[in-house]
Amino acid sequence: MTIETTNTVYVLNGPNLNLLGTREPEIYGSDTLDDIAGMLEDRARELGLEIDMRQTNHEGMLVDWLHEAQAEGARAVLLNAAAYTHTSIALLDAIKAIRTPVIEVHLSDPMTREAFRHTSYVGMGAVECVSGHGAKSYLIALDTAANQ
Ligand code: DQA
Numbered sequence: 001m002t003i004e005t006t007n008t009v010y011v012l013n014g015p016n017l018n019l020l021g022t023r024e025p026e027i028y029g030s031d032t033l034d035d036i037a038g039m040l041e042d043r044a045r046e047l048g049l050e051i052d053m054r055q056t057n058h059e060g061m062l063v064d065w066l067h068e069a070q071a072e073g074a075r076a077v078l079l080n081a082a083a084y085t086h087t088s089i090a091l092l093d094a095i096k097a098i099r100t101p102v103i104e105v106h107l108s109d110p111m112t113r114e115a116f117r118h119t120s121y122v123g124m125g126a127v128e129c130v131s132g133h134g135a136k137s138y139l140i141a142l143d144t145a146a147n148q
Pocket residue numbers: 015016080081082083084085105106107108109110117
């Protein structure tokens with residue numbers, strides 16, 4: 001069955017990102033997830049895209065949402081899987097199981113942080129990674145999604 005691709009980009013956020021704004025602002029900045037959603041919606045409008053922004057603290061929910069992204073014909077997924085980036089083979093398998101392109105996003109640059117953040121299972125399946133630009137990482141990733 002062929003699924004028609006829509007103009008919707010899923011923006012999936014993993015654990016602890018609901019606390020953005022107050023969570024270690026020296027690392028993650030002072031923008032809240034709602035602030036980021038607002039910036040993404042403005043940019044999406046310019047690009048003729050729609051944003052479906054979500055956050056969960058639960059790994060399996062991210063797996064379900066990746067499946068849903070394909071079933072709903074999402075153009076692409078921006079995925080900040082937060083700490084699950086570095087631990088979740090289930091997320092890697094989900095990314096590989098769908099044809100929807102997944103773009104890995106991080107506010108910080110995990111590669112310049114603790115060694116346990118240097119492995120990215122998400123990155124093993126993602127088409128691209130944007131990290132280290134704070135909230136702007138999401139906007140850069142959205143521009144990439146527009147070309148998918
Ligand atoms: C993060 C980086 C991860 O290493 C960390 O576990 C996070 C946030 C980021 O956006 O910089 O929770 O994904």
